[in-house]
Amino acid sequence: MRVCGWEVFDVEDGCFDINGIVSVLKKARALTDKPTFVNVMTIIGLGSAVAGDALSYGAAFGDTDVANMKRAAGFD
Incomplete structure (x- = not known):
């Protein structure tokens, strides 16, 4: 994307760095002279x-995985 002239912002820890995502989005919104690409790395x-x-990818999670994921996200 950089080679094509885009401004590129990276967020290395997209799973937990919410402040980093918000910061990058604010920077991206402020740019008006070229297109912007926000690259957020996460763990599927x-x-x-x-x-x-x-x-x-593509497979349904079992009941145990869903329960663990909800618990980790604070939805238990």
């Missing part, structure tokens, strides 16, 4: 037994 399936694994 965070809190499940297959977190960060390709197995997280």
Whole structure:
């Protein structure tokens, strides 16, 4: 994206760095002279037994994984 002339912002810990995401979005909104790309790195399936694994894509999580994910997010 940089090579194409875009302004690129990276957030390394998109799972937990909420302040970092908000900060980058504020910076991106302030730019008006070129397109902006916000790259937020996250972990797919965070809190499940297959977190960060390709197995997280497309498959339904089981009851135990859903319960663990909700608990980790404070929804228990």
